[in-house]
Amino acid sequence: MAYLFQQILNALQLGSIYALIALGYTMVYGIMTMINFAHGDIFMVGAFLCFVAATVLGLPFIPALLLSMTGCALLGVVIERLAYKPLRNAPRVSAVITALGVGLVLEHLTLVFSPYPRHVPALWSSATWHVGGVTLSSLQALIIVLSVLLMVLLDWLVRRTMLGLAIRAISWDRTVAAIMGVPVDAVISLTFAIGAALGGAAGFLYALAYPVIDPYMGVIVGWKAFIAAVVGGIGNVRGAMLGGFILGAVEIMVAAFLPSTYRDLIAFALLFTLLILKPYGLLGQPRPQKV
């Protein structure tokens, strides 16, 4: 029983990181109908900014987190302006290929800076608590609480503010939103900034939880978070969160109770079965064809 609780905690930790990344995929898809395949690499940059903050700059926890988030937000805005905006009315395939290219550029720029894996020093002097055979570290608690807090804020932003309303309006009909006075370029930039900031926060937390980082770390994690977003229903904010936690749970539980070498195989077989049953994802809905 204690073992199960331990695994649930681990699943929440991993799931909250997947969920934060999945939000970036889903927000950009929602507003641009495009998969930003560079997003996993933005997550990686967030992890490296954490490394820089912890080593070169010697920042404490909160400023270091803010550095990862604002650094990634700026990066997201710059990528959108330089690489995606010129392709806004091009076929979606062109934008997707460009996104893959941007991802490669980020990986190789980081490679110049750090050709081998780096160890991230602890930014948080972690205490551990033992409760009835379950071990909880304060870092683990922090990751889960901080992620959930960011998700609640985002959910509220999308549902209850004019910016969120503008994001939803643009995702349904960009032309009409523009004609009704919504500054589409600025809102798209902000959406990229928010998605990338969440990815940066995920990279930061990931680097603290699994403190060995390398320039390619964003590829697999990014793919998995993308799948989490699709399972939840891409374009749907709550779906991305749900998908992230489901993926985290499936991965941890498969590894905990079945041969761990089959982890990805079984986890993804389960997720794909889910997609066959719910092709638009758990909370997604078919989008009407735009005229």
Added chain:
Amino acid sequence: MTPWLQANNVGHHFGGLSAISGFNLELRPGELVGLIGPNGAGKTTVFNLITGVYRAAEGSIQFQGRELVGLTPWIISGLGIARTFQNIRIFKQLSVLDNVRIAYYQHARYSLAEALLHLGRYRREERRLTQSAMEILGLLHLEAYADEQADSLPYGLQRRLEIARALATGATLLLLDEPAAGMNPVEVGQLMEFIGWIRRQFNLTILLIEHQMRLVTGICERVLVLDFGVTIAEGRPDEIQNNAQVLEAYLGQAEDG
């Protein structure tokens, strides 16, 4: 009187296909002008050029003396031009209230940080915008539907909601694209009264595209007739109705012999 809207020699084409050429239009403040013509004549293109959806390839379009060509749709909206669409384009999945609230985006005066921190200004502004939206809905007798999803409204009310949204932008020039499409004669009669009413109530200048001649002759003070992207006639509705070129454009050329 200086014209409210003035289009000079406007031309636009898609690929090699000319959509509109040498188009001139002058709207005086408070006027109600009709734009008619067969399908494909370029009427909606005119609306798209005025609202900045397309950037005119040639010519100039000025609104209150300010050049519109090259401006983004949201800046043009901010100057006071709004429109409706031939095929209703409300935000179907949003509530009726949110459909109107979106038009206030540029009027919201709070920052993202204030919103995230739930500061007083955020709450006051949200309340103010919701109130303004409810007032417009109230004036147009839609307030009972405020919380309904927009696409659950019957067709006629969806059309009215689209007009409510356009009015909420604070427009002084309203472009209506086939407002009577799909309406029966009784509804067309009501619509004519309604257009007259919003025009007085909101001090509007109106340019409308319409196929239903009863509406055009009933309320328009002036009519422009487009055919193949060129203005072929202009005048009072009664003058237009007997214009040979217009009849030809609509009915086809009479065969000789």
